[in-house]
Amino acid sequence: MKRRTFLAAAGAAGITALAGCGSAGGQGQNYDVGMTAMAFDPAEITVSVGEEVVWQNTSTRDHTVTAYENSIPKEAEYFASGDYESEQAARDAWRSEFGGALNNGDTFAHTFEVPGRYEYVCIPHERSGMVGSVIVEEGGSSGNQSE
Incomplete structure (x- = not known):
């Protein structure tokens, strides 16, 4: 029984120690926007x-990155994980x-060539x-607005 108590305590300590490792906005990471259980982090980014x-x-849940077709600039290329051509x-x-x-752990990337506001969703x-x-x-500097 003591072994189980030790393992439970060690596991909780390990989780607590790792809690701050996933920095918001991809600071120190190889991504700009993370996906938590029910949110994009950060929810808004400027580039x-x-x-x-x-x-x-x-997160451990499956997610998508899917542009709202009517909420991106008219001249902009549509984007969605899975490379679909429409919403x-x-x-x-x-x-x-x-x-x-x-x-x-999966990633999706998109290059933005047209200025404006792009709204997207996890389906x-x-x-x-x-x-x-x-x-x-x-032009100008880019960066996470939540910083």
Whole structure:
């Protein structure tokens, strides 16, 4: 019984020690936006034209990155994990075979060439409010607005 008590305490201590290791906004990581159980972290990020944004699933749940087709600049290229060409195609693929799913540790990247505001969603967690924004600006410095 003492061994179980020790292992339980050691496991809890290890989890506590690691709790701060997943820094928000990808600081010190190889991604810009993390995906927690029900949120993009950060929910809003600002970059310059021509910059790539990398999302990484940092949770144990499957997620998607799916642009709202009517909430991106008209001249902009559509983006979705799974490389679907429309929001409807991404939604249909998710419903039929979990298309576009990013599992724990998976990444998705998109380069933003047109300035403006881009709204996106995680299809399976949309009802829980898992939405995010990328603001793309001409020139200047970029960075996470939540910093």
